[in-house]
Each structure stands twice: as C-alpha cells, then as structure tokens.
Amino acid sequence: SYELTQPPSVSVSPGQTARITCSGDALPKKFVYWYQQKSGQAPVLVIYEDTKRPSGIPERFSGSSSGTMATLTISGAQVEDEADFYCYSTDTSGDHWVFGGGTKLTVL
Amino acid sequence: EEQLVESGGRLVQPGGSLRLSCAASGFAFANSVMSWVRQGPGKGLEWVSSFGGTTNNTYYADSVKGRFTISRDISKNTLYLQMDSLRAEDTALYYCAKGYCSRTTCYHLQLDLWGRGTVVTVSS
Numbered sequence: 321s322y323e324l325t326q327p328p329s330v331s332v333s334p335g336q337t338a339r340i341t342c343s344g345d346a347l348p349k350k351f352v353y354w355y356q357q358k359s360g361q362a363p364v365l366v367i368y369e370d371t372k373r374p375s376g377i378p379e380r381f382s383g384s385s386s387g388t389m390a391t392l393t394i395s396g397a398q399v400e401d402e403a404d405f406y407c408y409s410t411d412t413s414g415d416h417w418v419f420g421g422g423t424k425l426t427v428l
Numbered sequence: 429e430e431q432l433v434e435s436g437g438r439l440v441q442p443g444g445s446l447r448l449s450c451a452a453s454g455f456a457f458a459n460s461v462m463s464w465v466r467q468g469p470g471k472g473l474e475w476v477s478s479f480g481g482t483t484n485n486t487y488y489a490d491s492v493k494g495r496f497t498i499s500r501d502i503s504k505n506t507l508y509l510q511m512d513s514l515r516a517e518d519t520a521l522y523y524c525a526k527g528y529c530s531r532t533t534c535y536h537l538q539l540d541l542w543g544r545g546t547v548v549t550v551s552s
Contacts, residue, residue: 321490351537353537353538353539355473355539357473362523362542362543362544362545363465363473363523363539363542364542365538365539365540368528368535368537368538369538374540404472406472406473408473408475408537408539409537410536410537415487416487416489416490417463417475417478417487417489417536417537418475419465419472419473419474419475420472421472422472422473
C-alpha cells in the first residue's frame with residue numbers, strides 16, 4: 321500500500337524557520353495537502369495543491385514540492401504554531417487517499 | 429454557518445456493528461464530497477472512506493474495505509458510516525469532513541470543514 325513519509329518531530333526556536341518534509345513516490349504527479357492539528361482539536365487545512373494557502377492562514381505558512389518530496393515551511397515560527405502536521409495525498413490510481421504519519425512541531 | 433456534527437460512537441464488542449452519523453448544515457450537502465477520517469488513541473490521522481458528491485462514487489481504505497459502508501441521506505443532510513465486523517484496531521476518534529467544491533469541481537483531499545468527531549471503542 322502507498323505510504324507518505326514524514327519525520328516524527330521537528331523542533332525550532334521562536335522566530336526560526338521550520339521545515340517539515342513529506343516524501344512519496346506519487347508526489348511528482350499528485351498534489352499534497354497539509355493539515356495542522358493542535359492538541360485536542362480537529363485538523364485545519366493550511367496548504368492545498370502543494371503551494372496554495374487558504375484564506376485566514378498566516379502568510380508564514382508556505383508549501384513547495386519537487387520530485388518525490390513536498391515541504392511545508394513555517395517562516396518565523398511562533399509558539400502558537402506548535403502542533404502535529406500531516407501531509408495528505410493520493411496514490412497513482414487517484415482513489416486511495418493517504419495521510420503521512422505526522423510531524424510534531426515544537427517551538428520553544 | 430457551515431457545520432458537521434458526528435454521533436453514534438460508543439463501546440462495542442469485537443465482531444459487532446455500529447453506524448456513525450454526520451449531520452451537515454450550512455452548505456449544499458447534496459453536491460459535496462465527504463470523507464470519514466479516524467485517529468486512534470495517540471496515533472495519526474487515517475483516511476477511512478469517501479463519498480463522491482454528484483457521482484455517488486464510494487472509496488475505501490484497504491483496512492476497512494468489505495467491512496465498512498459509506499452512504500448518505502440527502503433528505504436528512506446526513507452522512508453515514510456503517511461499520512461491521514469491528515476489530516480492536518478500529519478503536520478511534522472518527523471525524524467527518526467536507527471536501528472543498530468550486531463552481532465546477534470538488535476536491536476530495538481539500539478538507540475545509542471538519543466535525544469534532546465521535547469516539548468508537550472496540551473492546552470486550
């Protein structure tokens with residue numbers, strides 16, 4: 321079955337840039353979506369179609385994708401950005417959706 | 429205001445059945461693509477099943493295919509997940525989520541509205 325691979329954890333100091341990666345064989349052909357899940361809350365979409373930011377999401381959140389790897393970048397991370405982040409995409413068939421294992425972002 | 433409210437989660441024995449409901453309001457439910465996503469205790473998100481808006485197509489993760497059935501009742505603006513042959517590994521918080529729809533296309537992976545979830549516990 322198809323898998324998306326993320327690092328389990330990323331840690332930065334406030335104001336630094338955090339980068340969270342997501343790798344998968346189908347990513348050259350399929351979009352990635354990124355979700356932020358704060359403790360005890362439902363997930364929130366922060367990036368769609370690799371690079372686009374929904375309204376209401378701070379500009380410090382950005383996305384990129386190259387080859388088999390997509391990256392979520394948080395420029396000038398803030399304490400309130402601490403959360404679990406998940407990438408979400410589909411296999412080459414297009415009808416099986418997969419989340420990455422999640423990355424815990426610590427900002428302190 | 430757009431809203432999704434899940435219900436139906438409870439303690440059930442292995443091998444048992446359960447039906448989850450997701451009541452939708454504030455948007456055009458009949459045209460929407462909807463998904464169930466679950467999260468086991470202390471674990472990550474796992475896609476479970478999706479329902480195509482106007483196509484009525486259904487999609488399932490391999491882990492639930494043949495055991496779970498997704499459906500909807502447009503007259504009640506409600507999405508369902510019928511869960512049969514439940515296993516301990518199905519224990520999770522089950523979220524209902526809506527995919528974004530433009531005027532012409534709906535996007536299964538662009539989940540722009542989530543409910544708060546309902547807890548399913550499979551244990552003897």
